[in-house]
Amino acid sequence: MRILAIFAHPDDESFFCGGTLAHYAAQGLEVYLISATRGEQGEIRHPAIDPERYPKGAARGALREAELRAACAILGLRPPIFLGYQDSGYPLAAARANPKGLMHQDLGLLEEELLQHIVRLQPRVLIGFDPQGYYGHPDHIHLHRATLGAFWRAGNVMEAPPERLFFPVRPVERVAQTQFDPLRYGVAANSVALCRDVRPYAETIRRALLAHRSQVGPEEDFPKVLEAWPGVLEEECFVLGGLRGRCPRMPLGDLLEGLE
Ligand SMILES: [Zn+2]
Numbered sequence: 001m002r003i004l005a006i007f008a009h010p011d012d013e014s015f016f017c018g019g020t021l022a023h024y025a026a027q028g029l030e031v032y033l034i035s036a037t038r039g040e041q042g043e044i045r046h047p048a049i050d051p052e053r054y055p056k057g058a059a060r061g062a063l064r065e066a067e068l069r070a071a072c073a074i075l076g077l078r079p080p081i082f083l084g085y086q087d088s089g090y091p092l093a094a095a096r097a098n099p100k101g102l103m104h105q106d107l108g109l110l111e112e113e114l115l116q117h118i119v120r121l122q123p124r125v126l127i128g129f130d131p132q133g134y135y136g137h138p139d140h141i142h143l144h145r146a147t148l149g150a151f152w153r154a155g156n157v158m159e160a161p162p163e164r165l166f167f168p169v170r171p172v173e174r175v176a177q178t179q180f181d182p183l184r185y186g187v188a189a190n191s192v193a194l195c196r197d198v199r200p201y202a203e204t205i206r207r208a209l210l211a212h213r214s215q216v217g218p219e220e221d222f223p224k225v226l227e228a229w230p231g232v233l234e235e236e237c238f239v240l241g242g243l244r245g246r247c248p249r250m251p252l253g254d255l256l257e258g259l260e
Helices: 012-026 058-075 092-096 107-121 138-157 199-211 219-228
Strands: 002-007 030-037 081-085 125-127 164-171 194-197 235-243
Touching: 002 012, 002 107, 002 138, 012 030, 012 058, 012 125, 012 164, 012 194, 012 199, 012 235, 030 058, 030 107, 030 138, 058 199, 081 107, 092 138, 107 138, 138 164, 138 235, 199 219
Parallel strands: 002 030, 002 125, 030 081, 125 164
Antiparallel strands: 164 235, 194 235
16 A cells, blocks of 8 residues: 655655654555655754855755655655755745745646656555645645645546545644644644554654754754654644545544555
8 A cells, every 4th residue: 555745845744744654654555755846945954064055946955855865764755756846935925036936836737747646656545735734834835735636636537546635734732832823723623533643653753853954953952843843753633635435433543544
């Protein structure tokens, strides 16, 4: 059985559902990851990495590509598939001013490209961004729209289209512990399809996050990462964004419950 996760930037996979991806990979499933960009606009947060040596654009993208490859190896995922779009940057004002960024690219073409990968890989389950893009990054929101379109359009062109689409989310109470607006980015507990206890994978997630050296910084500063991302080593929650066929119960005991 195959799972395909579709994210926008290197490190999205580790922050939003690294433990879940690692879990299914450890179960022997083939877990694929699409990264729409190489994170070319990411700020460098590691004092040992000179930002001038890796200016925003291709050089920074190459640095972050290598980091994502390392994180995928730690999580047990297949090597990442890059779509080759440009990171729009963050926050929104920066992204708007960057016409080459993913958020400005044709949504229909992006959806078509995702669909071709879905047809080729034949995943049973997709994981991708929710409508708010986890915390509102415009690339995440753009990719959400394309992923949702590709999930449903797969039913027109595949004999066995993916059966479930899940969005990683955080409950309102969890988002309230962060800098983000809980009413905007949190979901109500009773709309959550599954919260997975990922503590057995805490060390794997931690190592995958640290593989994103430029973004996460040195190991001794990891407590700061935990402050900004409370619960990142503890639980990962999902809502159901699309469903074909039946859902055995809600909430689910496992993302794959009832799938053969
Ligand atoms: Zn991202």
